[in-house]
Amino acid sequence: MTVVEDVSPNALNSTRLLFYPLVLLATGLWLLYRWQQQSRIHRLGNKLPGPLPLPVFGNALLAIGKKPEELVTLALEYAEKYGTVVRGWLGTKLLIFLTDPNDVEVILNSHVHIDKASEYRFFKPWLGEGLLISSGEKWRSHRKMIAPTFHINILKSFVNIFNQNSKNVVEKMKGEVGKVFDVHDYMSGVTVDILLETAMGITKDTQDDAGFDYAMAVMKMCDIIHQRHYKFWLRFDSIFKFTSFFEKQKKLLGIIHGLTNRVIKNKKEVYLQNKAKGIIPPTIEEVTRSSFDSETALANEKTLADTVFKGYRDDLDFNDENDVGAKKRLAFLDLMIESAQNGTNKITDHEIKEEVDTIMFEGHDTTAAGSSFVLCLLGVHQDIQEKVYNELYGIFGDSDRPATFEDTLQMKYLERVIFESLRMYPPVPVIARKLKRDVKIATNNYVLPAGATVVIGQFQIHRNPKYYANPNVFNPDNFLPENTQNRHYYSYIPFSAGPRSCVGRKYAILKLKILLSTILRNYKMVSDITEDQFVLQADIILKRTDGFRVQIEPRKRVPSSA
Numbered sequence: 081m082t083v084v085e086d087v088s089p090n091a092l093n094s095t096r097l098l099f100y101p102l103v104l105l106a107t108g109l110w111l112l113y114r115w116q117q118q119s120r121i122h123r124l125g126n127k128l129p130g131p132l133p134l135p136v137f138g139n140a141l142l143a144i145g146k147k148p149e150e151l152v153t154l155a156l157e158y159a160e161k162y163g164t165v166v167r168g169w170l171g172t173k174l175l176i177f178l179t180d181p182n183d184v185e186v187i188l189n190s191h192v193h194i195d196k197a198s199e200y201r202f203f204k205p206w207l208g209e210g211l212l213i214s215s216g217e218k219w220r221s222h223r224k225m226i227a228p229t230f231h232i233n234i235l236k237s238f239v240n241i242f243n244q245n246s247k248n249v250v251e252k253m254k255g256e257v258g259k260v261f262d263v264h265d266y267m268s269g270v271t272v273d274i275l276l277e278t279a280m281g282i283t284k285d286t287q288d289d290a291g292f293d294y295a296m297a298v299m300k301m302c303d304i305i306h307q308r309h310y311k312f313w314l315r316f317d318s319i320f321k322f323t324s325f326f327e328k329q330k331k332l333l334g335i336i337h338g339l340t341n342r343v344i345k346n347k348k349e350v351y352l353q354n355k356a357k358g359i360i361p362p363t364i365e366e367v368t369r370s371s372f373d374s375e376t377a378l379a380n381e382k383t384l385a386d387t388v389f390k391g392y393r394d395d396l397d398f399n400d401e402n403d404v405g406a407k408k409r410l411a412f413l414d415l416m417i418e419s420a421q422n423g424t425n426k427i428t429d430h431e432i433k434e435e436v437d438t439i440m441f442e443g444h445d446t447t448a449a450g451s452s453f454v455l456c457l458l459g460v461h462q463d464i465q466e467k468v469y470n471e472l473y474g475i476f477g478d479s480d481r482p483a484t485f486e487d488t489l490q491m492k493y494l495e496r497v498i499f500e501s502l503r504m505y506p507p508v509p510v511i512a513r514k515l516k517r518d519v520k521i522a523t524n525n526y527v528l529p530a531g532a533t534v535v536i537g538q539f540q541i542h543r544n545p546k547y548y549a550n551p552n553v554f555n556p557d558n559f560l561p562e563n564t565q566n567r568h569y570y571s572y573i574p575f576s577a578g579p580r581s582c583v584g585r586k587y588a589i590l591k592l593k594i595l596l597s598t599i600l601r602n603y604k605m606v607s608d609i610t611e612d613q614f615v616l617q618a619d620i621i622l623k624r625t626d627g628f629r630v631q632i633e634p635r636k637r638v639p640s641s642a
């Protein structure tokens with residue numbers, strides 16, 4: 081029997097009488113707290129150098145009417161005028177731009193300030209809460225799961241795929257001989273194909289031609305997100321929804337998610353079919369074990385990358401040095417699906433999709449821009465290109481055999497060229513973090529208030545004459561061991577650094593070496609413009625507004641000096 085309690089009207093009335101004042105008090109206290117916090121941010125923010133803000137707008141109007149390429153010039157002018165710490169106000173929002181490696185180290189090396197700035201929320205409809213933007217326990221546990229999938233032994237097993245796809249793109253580029261063309265189109269297509277095969281385990285015969293459409297959709301999405309960063313009215317969802325950008329975004333996400341959904345669906349179906357047949361997929365290590373033994377010694381050989389990045393050892397180094405075990409060493413998507421199915425790692429289908437979207441974006445657009453810059457720069461700097469070619473001729477001679485992992489260790493000059501290109505044209509030109517607590521930086525002992533957004537400008541850091549003698553001159557010798565060993569580690573951060581460094585750093589360098597060496601063994605790059613004519617575009621990923629224009633000439637396989 082249910083007992084219904086009789087609640088008297090008086091009791092109800094006195095509850096109401098208490099409820100409303102309490103809500104009012106709580107709201108008042110919250111507003112007071114917010115006001116105090118905001119005035120504190122204002123007080124500390126205004127102690128930093130920066131342009132004079134206007135009431136209400138702050139400095140937001142500075143970007144109005146500016147084209148993306150003009151924003152690069154504007155940012156550089158302000159850095160020149162105000163120094164390595166510059167503050168700006170977007171309305172009441174405090175942005176602090178840092179370009180001194182000592183200050184940057186305080187932020188990037190911290191395990192506290194690992195949350196991404198609120199500007200990354202514009203990625204949410206696309207990447208959800210994937211590794212790039214997630215925070216807290218979700219980020220920590222997913223990073224722990226994903227980092228081992230970039231173990232050096234897994235990367236070695238990708239060498240054949242890198243080679244095959246590089247050969248394919250060389251074949252495709254044949255049609256461009258004698259023309260001026262945009263090499264980025266080719267680099268985008270090939271990097272998507274490589275990711276589909278390596279990270280996603282989708283074999284060539286099951287791929288369709290969606291890679292190129294995907295790459296183009298990603299570029300256009302980046303443009304929309306970027307415009308939302310600097311056109312302050314687009315920052316409000318309520319306004320954005322009524323603009324043409326919103327409809328465009330919907331269409332682009334249809335293409336992007338269409339591909340990633342198909343990839344996951346195919347992969348899961350194959351996994352379940354195999355499981356029903358009692359086939360447990362072999363780990364990558366089992367598949368490639370025989371070749372590892374001979375390579376074990378080489379794995380320990382120091383590459384330039386080990387020296388350059390040794391100052392900020394991250395979990396990628398830790399995983400390589402302390403083998404995580406065969407079971408965990410699966411290619412990225414295989415591991416995600418296996419973990420979700422057998423419950424070793426808690427990850428839902430939705431979370432798998434977020435991570436697939438993240439890796440597909442981060443893994444392709446960055447390396448497409450990186451490889452395009454290298455090819456254009458070599459077209460401009462013929463003397464440097466000849467040195468690269470001679471190094472490659474020394475390794476491969478007349479043969480057109482594919483590159484091995486050992487070969488990539490011999491490509492020392494090419495590696496310096498890649499690093500120098502990433503220095504002058506870092507594909508990710510800025511990183512932004514939200515400060516969780518106040519933090520004191522090295523410059524003038526400034527205190528940066530909790531709640532502020534810190535923007536770290538790699539582009540500017542990499543061109544500081546204090547660390548690079550002629551910072552605006554393309555000179556691969558900047559990465560000779562004698563020049564790197566005493567340089568501040570945080571003066572070179574194309575892959576960011578610290579706990580949130582790029583998880584694909586080693587993958588990217590290996591892939592770039594194989595892709596670029598294959599192209600350069602087959603073609604000579606030629607540029608009809610000089611480097612100072614490159615028009616850079618401030619974007620999520622650094623690009624050239626004028627396109628990555630080059631010409632190619634087929635190589636005769638003889639040393640270039642002959």
Ligand code: HEM
Pocket residue numbers: 211212213223279438439442443444446447450506507508510511512573574575576579580581582583584585587588
């Ligand atoms: C030249 C190539 C690349 C460059 C310059 C680059 C650069 C970066 C940078 C600067 C970050 C930090 C971004 C931030 O904090 O806002 C980052 C993060 C990340 N990168 Fe890369 N990246 C490259 C290639 C790759 C590749 C090939 C992959 C995967 C296959 C990848 C996956 C990621 C992921 C998942 C993150 C987020 C890591 C985290 O927050 O824990 N990247 N990358």
